[in-house]
Amino acid sequence: MTDIIMQNLLSPVVLFFILGLVAAIFKSDLKFPSGLSEALSIYLLIAIxxxxxIELSHYSVTAIIRPLLGTLFLGVFIPVLTLAILRMMKLDLKNSIALAATYGSVSIVTYGAAVSFLDGHEIQYDGFMNAMVVLLESPAILVSLLLLKAIENNTQSIKTPYRLGIMDGFVSSLGAMLDRKVLKESLVGKSVLLLMGSLAIGVIIGEDGLPVVKPLFIELYSGVLMLFLLNMGLVAGQRLPEIRRHGFKLLLFAILMPLLCGSAGVIVGGLAGLSLGSATLLGVMAGSSSYIAAPAALRSSVPEANPSIYLGLSLGITFPFNLILGIPLYYQIAQWTL
Incomplete structure (x- = not known):
């Protein structure tokens, strides 16, 4: 296990992230132009x-139905579990909802780093897992916002994870929750739109289109990922001072929650019949937290939530934890359970 962690720690993508982190901590003048950062993000979304x-075009619907259902289950289960835990920790409702959406959604870059980890260790995984990333991106946001409206419309308080007082509020608040802003950010926000659109294009062009897209979106992928992680190291380092203001409990949450959800993802992957590599990727997806799609939705839908909490924890703690330790841990858990 130690050897796997050290190999991951010494991989180029992680070392570039650490370089950016060090630059931010020591207040270097290194910085990325905002336009370049945006371009790298768009590139990674399209490439994934x-x-x-293209890989999905090789599979029938019956071949992916079990992984698809497992992924949808995680998209509903994780935000509900996250909300219950945070309410037991006495965090206020709006920030609890924001963290439920953030931790229920996916970090595309963490997923990309996990793919590089598996490729580096020559571990096979199913190509349709890229499609599962797209599938997991939106449900957690919608479920979290629906929970917020349901709880606000219900007179019952959240006392335990088993008594959310949701069913009556669910029915009465569904229409209120599904307003234009929520749907726009959850379904046609930048990350979801690019992922779904490029996924659809990949399915349409299939293997015949591979020679056209391979030079840009496959051969250059690892190099662009290194540049993006250098920038993410800078951003994560800048978020570290914000985290100290929110106490030890939330710091612990940002480390233990990905372990809990990542383990659940691996177990669900095993039940869905996934291979070792694919179950590892599902664990990474479940254990990661969003800092693109979810925050974009939260800014308009839950403006009262504190960005320094949900962005600070996601980007400052959970993202580097997953990048350095989480990915090899989920792989080890997959080895133990499959």
Whole structure:
């Protein structure tokens, strides 16, 4: 296990992230132009979606139905579990909802780093897993916002994870929750739109289109990922001072929650019949937290939530934890359970 962690720690993508982290901590003048950062993000979203679509074109619906259902289950289960835990920790409702959406959604870059980890260790995984990333991106946001409206419309308080007082509120608040802003950010926000669109294009062009997209979106992928992680190290390092203001409990949450959800993802992957590599990726997806799609939805839907909490924990703690330790841990858990 130690050897796997050390190999991951010494991989180029992680070392570039650490370089950015060090630069931010020591207040270097290194910085990325905002336009370049945006371009790298767009590239990674398209590359992951395109590769997933081309691979998905090789599979029938019956071959992916179990992984698909397992992924949807995680998209509902994780935000409900996260909300219950945070309410037991006495965190206020709005920030609890924001963290439920953030930790229920996916970090595309963490997923990309996990793919590089598996490729580096020559571990096979199913190509349709890129499609599962797209599938997991939106449900957690919608479920979290629905929970918020349901709880606000219900007179019962949340006392335990088993008594959310949701059913009556669910029915009465469904229409209120599904307003234009929520749907726009959850379904056609930048990350979801690019992932779904490039996935669809990949399915349409199939293997015949591979020679056209391979030079840009496959051969250059690892190099672009290194540049993006250098920038993410800078951003994560800048978020570290914000985290100290929110206490030890939330710091512990940002480390233990990905372990809990990542383990659940691996177990669900095993039940869905996934291979070792694919179950590891599902664990990474479940254990990661969003800092693109979910925050974009939260800014308009839950403006009262504190961005320094949900962005600070996601980007400052959970993202580096997963990148350095989480990915090899989920792989080890998959080895133990499959």
């Amino acid at each position: 979606g395109m590769k997933g679509g």
